[in-house]
Amino acid sequence: MNWLSTIIRPRIRSIVNEQKDVPDNLWSKCPKCDGMLFHKELKASKNVCYHCNFHMTITVKQRLELLFDDAKYEKIALPKVPHDPLKFKHRKKYVDQLKDAQSKTGEREALVIGKGTIGGQNTVVAAFNFAFIGGSMGTAVGEGIVRAAQEAVQTKSALIVIPASGGARMQEGMLSLMQMPRTIIAADMVKEQGLPYIVLLTNPTTGGVSASFAMVGDIHIAEPGATVGFAGRRVIEETVRETLPDDFQTAEYLLDHGMVDMVVERTKLHHEIAKLLCLLMSPTTDTKKLKGSGYGDQSKDAKGKNSTSTPKTKGTKASVRKASDLAKEPANKSADTQKNAPKSAKTSQ
Amino acid sequence: MSQLEFEKQIIEVEGKITELKNMSSESSANMADELQRMEKKVHKLLTQTYSKLTPAQKVQVARHQNRPHFLDYVNVLFDDFTLLAGDRNFANDEALLGGIGRFQGQSCVIIGQERGHDTESRLKHNFGMARPEGYRKAQRLMKMAEQFNLPIITLVDTAGAYPGLGAEERGQSEAIAKSIETCLNVSVPIISIIIGEGGSGGAIAIATADRIYMLEHSIYSVISPEGCASILWRSRDFADEAATALKITAQDIEKLGLIDGIIAEPVGGAHRAKAETIQNVADQIAKALKQLTPWDADKLKAARRQKFLSFGQAA
Numbered sequence: 001m002n003w004l005s006t007i008i009r010p011r012i013r014s015i016v017n018e019q020k021d022v023p024d025n026l027w028s029k030c031p032k033c034d035g036m037l038f039h040k041e042l043k044a045s046k047n048v049c050y051h052c053n054f055h056m057t058i059t060v061k062q063r064l065e066l067l068f069d070d071a072k073y074e075k076i077a078l079p080k081v082p083h084d085p086l087k088f089k090h091r092k093k094y095v096d097q098l099k100d101a102q103s104k105t106g107e108r109e110a111l112v113i114g115k116g117t118i119g120g121q122n123t124v125v126a127a128f129n130f131a132f133i134g135g136s137m138g139t140a141v142g143e144g145i146v147r148a149a150q151e152a153v154q155t156k157s158a159l160i161v162i163p164a165s166g167g168a169r170m171q172e173g174m175l176s177l178m179q180m181p182r183t184i185i186a187a188d189m190v191k192e193q194g195l196p197y198i199v200l201l202t203n204p205t206t207g208g209v210s211a212s213f214a215m216v217g218d219i220h221i222a223e224p225g226a227t228v229g230f231a232g233r234r235v236i237e238e239t240v241r242e243t244l245p246d247d248f249q250t251a252e253y254l255l256d257h258g259m260v261d262m263v264v265e266r267t268k269l270h271h272e273i274a275k276l277l278c279l280l281m282s283p284t285t286d287t288k289k290l291k292g293s294g295y296g297d298q299s300k301d302a303k304g305k306n307s308t309s310t311p312k313t314k315g316t317k318a319s320v321r322k323a324s325d326l327a328k329e330p331a332n333k334s335a336d337t338q339k340n341a342p343k344s345a346k347t348s349q
Numbered sequence: 350m351s352q353l354e355f356e357k358q359i360i361e362v363e364g365k366i367t368e369l370k371n372m373s374s375e376s377s378a379n380m381a382d383e384l385q386r387m388e389k390k391v392h393k394l395l396t397q398t399y400s401k402l403t404p405a406q407k408v409q410v411a412r413h414q415n416r417p418h419f420l421d422y423v424n425v426l427f428d429d430f431t432l433l434a435g436d437r438n439f440a441n442d443e444a445l446l447g448g449i450g451r452f453q454g455q456s457c458v459i460i461g462q463e464r465g466h467d468t469e470s471r472l473k474h475n476f477g478m479a480r481p482e483g484y485r486k487a488q489r490l491m492k493m494a495e496q497f498n499l500p501i502i503t504l505v506d507t508a509g510a511y512p513g514l515g516a517e518e519r520g521q522s523e524a525i526a527k528s529i530e531t532c533l534n535v536s537v538p539i540i541s542i543i544i545g546e547g548g549s550g551g552a553i554a555i556a557t558a559d560r561i562y563m564l565e566h567s568i569y570s571v572i573s574p575e576g577c578a579s580i581l582w583r584s585r586d587f588a589d590e591a592a593t594a595l596k597i598t599a600q601d602i603e604k605l606g607l608i609d610g611i612i613a614e615p616v617g618g619a620h621r622a623k624a625e626t627i628q629n630v631a632d633q634i635a636k637a638l639k640q641l642t643p644w645d646a647d648k649l650k651a652a653r654r655q656k657f658l659s660f661g662q663a664a
């Protein structure tokens with residue numbers, strides 16, 4: 001399930017290394033169009049090639065800063081799990097592989113959880129780190145997604161999960177396969193509360209990760225060019241000998257085939273997600289009134305206003321129905337609410 | 350392909366026994382003695398071999414073409430078994446089959462992969478590798494079970510979901526994910542038996558159950574040993590090592606606490622004694638059904654959720 005990682009990793013590695021080693025005033029090459037990219041400009045474009053729009057990987061930290069209002073979020077620690085349950089050993093020991101990944105990334109596992117607001121709406125984001133053993137999903141990642149879902153439920157927040165993963169962590173054997181149902185339970189816990197569950201598919205999302213929590217979202221968003229699919233391209237070519245189209249398993253291909261709601265460029269992600277969260281979590285507030293208070297704007301524009309208009313204070317303005325109201329459900333069944341909130345009706349099931 | 354390398358000696362003696370039996374017209378006391386001696390020998394060899402199969406050998410046994418398959422089970426275990434076809438959307442998948450039937454008096458929905466037993470049937474059933482239509486048919490049948498308050502029994506036997514262009518086009522990932530989600534949320538008992546090979550996402554799509562059992566020599570794995578070897582060892586030649594490292598045998602998985610029990614196979618494996626194996630599976634299904642009946646839908650779902658949430662949690 002993790003077969004893609006072996007193909008993709010070398011390319012990614014070269015990108016990551018280049019960025020670390022080369023000083024800011026140097027150029028690098030776009031891996032897709034070979035265009036020269038000035039590092040400062042690349043940073044401003046969020047690692048998107050400004051010649052051909054190729055979306056290179058960004059660090060999880062950059063990813064979270066990009067999404068949250070004012071680039072501000074609080075990190076939530078991953079729960080502890082037994083690591084290396086199988087005492088797995090291939091050409092090297094899995095425990096050593098884990099240590100290497102930890103020292104390389106500075107993170108304990110392939111998932112980082114942050115909480116804050118997006119468009120003023122309470123949101124928990126769980127983002128995969130592809131640099132950590134191909135972003136593969138083992139017990140720690142699965143438990144992290146469960147933790148993120150619990151946090152979303154407790155704080156009446158939306159949950160956004162951002163896979164960047166070759167699939168299951170095969171070094172954990174069957175325990176990694178069991179993370180498929182586990183993470184779907186996590187998604188269901190959020191959905192049952194009438195809270196939005198959004199999946200942001202980034203490059204790559206394959207195998208057991210694509211066939212679990214990543215495909216049960218209320219809304220599926222994909223980054224341009226991201227590879228998303230179940231079986232790896234090479235596996236399909238080898239086993240089935242079918243000719244595959246050039247755009248096979250790309251975000252755009254998935255959009256064509258009805259598997260994602262939209263393909264959104266990285267620089268527009270904050271705006272789109274903020275808009276969606278406002279629509280879903282504040283269904284009776286005119287979104288225009290929310291503009292300038294964090295909604296859809298870059299952090300610098302919204303800074304001053306946003307800090308004063310947290311979802312709580314904003315709610316007082318124009319009878320905003322917040323996530324917290326939605327989740328309370330039975331207590332909240334005024335005639336008005338029932339009329340206008342088809343979304344929350346589902347929670348009673 | 351039907352002959353397992355490690356069974357060579359056993360199959361030789363078995364062949365001689367058949368020969369002797371065929372000559373039974375001229376049987377003598379001497380020959381009867383010889384026959385008995387040889388049968389004892391085979392039994393001893395089988396007992397020895399099968400008590401210490403390596404994980405790699407289990408992979409071969411689990412995939413053996415003469416093992417009882419889905420249709421062998423349903424034809425014996427269910428009265429009035431009726432196949433139901435189609436996902437009501439695109440096609441009828443022939444790899445993942447399902448229907449209704451009566452198990453010891455109780456109507457049930459039965460779902461599982463059929464691998465086929467010869468070239469023709471294997472092609473028909475796509476070697477037991479389902480496309481999205483299969484997993485969508487499974488969802489449809491599970492919801493029907495819920496509608497009529499019938500328990501669900503799944504028999505899992507697949508190398509994995511089918512890796513193909515059309516399958517990807519039609520959302521293999523989504524079909525599997527939704528199938529797991531449906532398993533998790535149905536309001537009726539769901540019992541799964543891994544009867545041969547439990548291949549990754551294609552298996553767990555219908556094996557997210559209240560009770561999960563494995564046949565003694567079946568395997569269940571997150572990735573095929575060959576696939577794992579080609580990635581982690583950079584060569585399929587290390588499939589045996591991968592089979593051991595991945596802990597894919599029923600015995601290993603029971604130790605990990607991920608299944609509810611192991612169903613014994615007759616000496617020499619299910620491929621030597623179909624009827625007895627099927628009976629053992631029936632006994633286990635009956636026991637599990639008894640444990641789960643009568644059911645309270647909410648408690649059942651909560652317990653199922655808790656069961657899966659606990660996998661991998663720190664103790």
Ligand SMILES: [Zn+2]
Binds near residue numbers: 032033053
């Ligand atoms: Zn470029």
